[in-house]
Amino acid sequence: MAPLKVLIAAGGTGGHLFPAQQLSQLLVGEEVVFAGHKLSSSPFFNRHAPYYEIISSSKKREWWTLVKGVWQSIKLLRKLRPHVVVGFGSFHSFPILFAALLLRKKIVLFEANCSLGKVNRFFVPFAAKTALQFPIFCKNCAYVPLLPWGTKKTQMPTMAAARKHYNLDPKVFTILVFGGSQGAAFINEVFCQAAALLHREKEVFQVLHFTGKQTSVFTYDVPAIVKPFEEQMQIAYAAADLVISRCGAGTVAELIRFQKPSILIPYPYAHDHQRKNGEFLQGGATVLLQSQAKPERLVQEIGKMRKELSIKKKALEQISFPETVDFGQLVRTIGEAR
Numbered sequence: 001m002a003p004l005k006v007l008i009a010a011g012g013t014g015g016h017l018f019p020a021q022q023l024s025q026l027l028v029g030e031e032v033v034f035a036g037h038k039l040s041s042s043p044f045f046n047r048h049a050p051y052y053e054i055i056s057s058s059k060k061r062e063w064w065t066l067v068k069g070v071w072q073s074i075k076l077l078r079k080l081r082p083h084v085v086v087g088f089g090s091f092h093s094f095p096i097l098f099a100a101l102l103l104r105k106k107i108v109l110f111e112a113n114c115s116l117g118k119v120n121r122f123f124v125p126f127a128a129k130t131a132l133q134f135p136i137f138c139k140n141c142a143y144v145p146l147l148p149w150g151t152k153k154t155q156m157p158t159m160a161a162a163r164k165h166y167n168l169d170p171k172v173f174t175i176l177v178f179g180g181s182q183g184a185a186f187i188n189e190v191f192c193q194a195a196a197l198l199h200r201e202k203e204v205f206q207v208l209h210f211t212g213k214q215t216s217v218f219t220y221d222v223p224a225i226v227k228p229f230e231e232q233m234q235i236a237y238a239a240a241d242l243v244i245s246r247c248g249a250g251t252v253a254e255l256i257r258f259q260k261p262s263i264l265i266p267y268p269y270a271h272d273h274q275r276k277n278g279e280f281l282q283g284g285a286t287v288l289l290q291s292q293a294k295p296e297r298l299v300q301e302i303g304k305m306r307k308e309l310s311i312k313k314k315a316l317e318q319i320s321f322p323e324t325v326d327f328g329q330l331v332r333t334i335g336e337a338r
Helices: 014-026 063-080 091-102 118-126 159-165 185-200 233-239 249-258 273-280 295-307 309-317 327-336
Strands: 005-009 031-036 052-054 084-087 107-111 129-132 141-143 174-178 206-210 224-227 242-245 262-264 285-287
Touching (some): 014 249, 031 063, 084 091, 091 107, 107 118, 129 327, 159 233, 174 185, 174 233, 185 242, 185 295, 206 233, 262 295, 273 285, 295 309
Parallel strands (some): 005 031, 174 206, 242 262
C-alpha cells in the first residue's frame, strides 16, 4: 500500500509545535506535510524537517486574512489530497481545519491541555477522533501517553550526576526556574527578587534558571546556572528538588513524568488553560495566580514546599490515567480507512 498522506496543521508556541513534530516521528514511512502560520519564522519549528507550507491566519479575527488562509488551505488540500488532517489547536490551525471540513477530509485533533481550546472546541463535533493526554472528556476522544512521544527514552541521571553536569553542589537544595518554551519575564523578575530575600534570611539553596528569550542579565548571591534555554530538560529536572514555572501542558506532563513538586504561576492570558493544568496536579503543586505571586509570597511558598517535598512527591505518584493508545497508530488507523 502507498504511504499514508498526513497533513499536520500547527504553529505558534513550542506547546503546539513540539508535539506536532513528535507525531511526525511516530509516522516514519508516511508522507507528512506541515502547514500553518509563520512556521518559517518560528524558533520551535525544524525547517529542515518534512515539507511545509505557510498558511495565512490571524488571532485578531481579521476576516480577510482568515478567508485568504482558508483559500490557501483549499488549494493545498486539493494538491496534496491527504488521507487525514491532524490539528494541534491555536488559531494557526483554523484555516487548514476549516478547509478540511469543507472538503470532507478526515480530521484528528490533539488537545494538550486539561480543557479544550477554542479552535479544538469548534472542530470536535467534526473530528474522527480527539486525542487527549489528560483525563478530560469530549466526543470521540482517545487518550495518548504523556508528552513527549517519539523520542528515545534516555535514562534519567541521578540527582548527584545531574548536579555535577551543571557544576552544582550535590548536597544543596536546588530550585529549577523557567517559563516554558518562550520564557516568562514575570517569573524571571519575581524569582530573582524572592531569591534575594531567601539569601538575606540565610537560606541555603542553589538555582538553575532558564530565562527564555529575555536578554536581561540575572545575577544571584548564591550558586546559580543561568542560560536562555536547555535542550536536555531531563537533566535539569533530575537536578532539581523544586520547580518554579508556568504550567503549560508540556510542563505539567514533565512534572508528572519526573515526579517533581512545583510552584506554578499560570500565564494569565491563556483563557484559564494553565490554571486548570496546574490544578490537575492536585497535592503535587502549589498554584499561584500571577496577581498573588509577590516575592514575599513566593518566599513563603518555597519554605512550605521544602518541608513537604515527600508529601508532594507522593501526591504526584498517585495521579492516575485512563488506558492510552499510540497516537501515530491512531492516525494511521483513521487514515487507512480510505
